[in-house]
Amino acid sequence: MVSKKIVLHFPHTLVDQPIVCKLVKEYDLEFTILKANVTPREEGLLVLELSGEDKNYEQGIEYLKKTGVNVRPLSKNVIRNEERCSHCSVCVPICPAGALIVEPLTRKVNFYSDKCIACELCVNACPLGAMEVHF
Amino acid sequence: MAKTIKEINEKIKKGKAVVVTAEEIIDIVDEKGLEEAANTIDVVTTATFGPMCSSGAYFNIGAVKPKIKLGGGRASLNNVPVYTGFAAADLYIGANALPDDGPHNKVFPGAFKYGGGHVIEDLVAEKDLKLIATAYGTDCYPRKNLKTWINIKDLNEAVLFNPRNAYQNYNVAVNLSDKIIYTYMGELKPKLGNANYCSAGQLSPLLNDPYYKTIGIGTRLFLGGGVGYVVWQGTQHNPTVKRKDNGVPQAPAGTLAVLGDLKQMKPEWLRGTSMQGYGATLTLGIGIPIPILNEEICRWTAVRDEEIYTQIVDYSEVYPQGKKGSLGEVNYGELKKGKITVQGKDVPTGNLSSYPKAVEIAETLKKWIMKGDFLLGEPVAYLPGPDSGYSVKPLTERPIKEGG
Structure with missing residues (x-):
């Protein structure tokens, strides 16, 4: 496969x-x-x-x-700037691919880049500018 | 047995104070009971890390030769306008300030990549900022133009002074309309596509001291990584809203005006923030210690997410039009599970406030106190409480007639 x-x-x-x-x-x-x-x-x-x-x-x-x-x-990648991400979770319901999920125990937001479809919705929605597009 | 702040400070100085976070106290009260918990615990640390729009900083740039009077002139930092209404060399920048020539919302939704909040972050990060100023010139301040790089290290004073922070509870924002909207509560998808909230819940300072019994004017706090103080009630302080039996307000209520030395702060705890379609702001970390003076105060700090309720508000019509109405009440336990039910529909939730960062702040403050580095401030006056009659009022417009 x-x-x-x-x-x-x-x-x-x-x-x-x-x-x-x-x-x-x-x-x-x-x-x-x-x-x-x-x-x-x-x-x-x-x-x-x-x-x-x-x-x-x-x-x-x-x-x-x-x-x-x-x-x-597909060579466009969305990368998370770990230093800027505050794990607030406002991106979680915005992501259509389920690539941003809150880890219930730590309350941190996990970014599963393999699920990311590079639609960039999180890039503009992130208040701290932590989601970056790389070509 | 009741304690005083003075007694707790003596223990802190000796390195003997027992300090826990507002998260840890929940289990301690569960396991040991209220009486023992109140006796053994001296301080509970609370915290929040979220966008706080009514924030800003003032600073004194020092005199130049020949002298210039910025007061009444115009000035900008990195192209973002700063307020020049104070004397010759004092400037104030608000978190929401935007460049005069910026695109704002001309192409909707605007990105608001750089504004006052970002200038404050860059200032704290010790970056050089471009100051451009013009003045009208006087006999004692003859100069009319100034163009120079400035750096926080060279400023006489640099002070974060925020008129309204640390809201005690906040709305859950949803969108009932059929088009996407961009708000200060983030992007809201149509037809209840998501529900955004903004609170640390059980860790949030004023939710742990619902009647403002310990947090008052003079309370010392963690502010943006440095030390600050509560200086007044915040603007829109509204202690008279409805409360649950546990005393916790069911809607936005108390607020704090805070102040602290910007030179001590760190960019990690003070972030320039862009709300798409809305504007620029500042995300800020605040941590407040609560002295456990008696059982009642201890019980309040043991409040858990499931016991803190707030209102679901439509931001497509109800909020912008200033109408009244809630779509229902939810607690933070439900919100933090990632999904709530509104009008029979499952709606995914997002928090604008970072709980993991709030935990980090509460832990940091705990360490400061345990090490004896941070003594509790004794309030010199208290904030207006629920019985004060103090409440927020809308503006009643009195139209100005032509020629009037």
Whole structure:
């Protein structure tokens, strides 16, 4: 099994075509859409978490590339500045991915970066500016 | 057996005082009973670490040659305007101050990355700050312009002086509308998407001394990592709100005005803060010791989260329009579990106030007292209590007619 977060850029010629659904139908892959956007010039951006058997995953990515989709790993990371974080927990209900959770015993906020989808909602919501975006 | 602050201070000086935090006293009273706990414990330390908007600092920059009278002129620090209404060389900066040319909320929600609170943090961090000032010039203060770097180390006095801190209890903020709102209680998602609160609950100073029997004018405290004092009741002090049988107010009530030497403070306990869509402010750590003078005071300090109730308030309509109405009452035990029920819906909770930092402050203050470094201040006057008739009033507008 493999599960990776990837960024797909669709040229405007491809935005109206069924492509991602084939990952499920023909390559038996599962995906979660983390972010989707079509720009005014009709280029598409899709951030996915894609998972499935290793071989299927490779073939699926190969298929995407052949159709003209630009595939990149998700390289944007949200990092917590541990010195600035006060563990107040105001970010906890804001995080849509469940990556920020209060540890019941210590009352500290744990940041599970593997669950983070880099949506950046916490970055602006953190009053102390402890959540930082790194590229 | 009743004790006096003087007796407790004698024990502190000898290194014999028994000091516990407001968290630890709960189990001690449970295990030993009130009488024994009150006899053996001398001091309970309380604390809070959260955004406190009505905060600011004044400082004296010293005379320059030739002299300039800042009073009545204009001045800014790192581009954030400071108040110049005091004499030649005294300036005051409020935590909410913002650059004149800042974007504020023009692109909504504004980020408010740098304001008065951040200037105060940078000052305490001993960073050089850019002071730009203009004055009108007088015979004795001829100079009209000043542009210089300043540093807290070179200031004559630098004093944190906060008109309103350490609120005794606070609202839980929710949003009933169908669009996201950005408030001083944080980002509130539509249709009861989250519920934000702001209190250390069982550790919070005034929740442990609900009738202000020990915390009064002259009380010595931990302020931003240094030593400070209660100097008055805070603005909007409102002791007459409804209380539970244990004396704890069920809504925002008492407040404190505090003051302390900024030069002793540390940026770790005094953080510039940005509330998205709302403004800049200061997050501050305060710790207050409560002398256990008798059983009653001991019982109050043993209050637990489950016994402290507060109101759930809609910040999309009720709060901004100044309407009255609570969506219900919850206790801090429920809030700290991470989920409350409002109008039949499960709503996740977030705290703007850091409980782990409050614990750290209460522990630090405990150590200071146990080492004999920190003596208790004996209040010279007490804050208005529930029977004082003192309460907060809204402003009744008296419209000014044209030409009036």
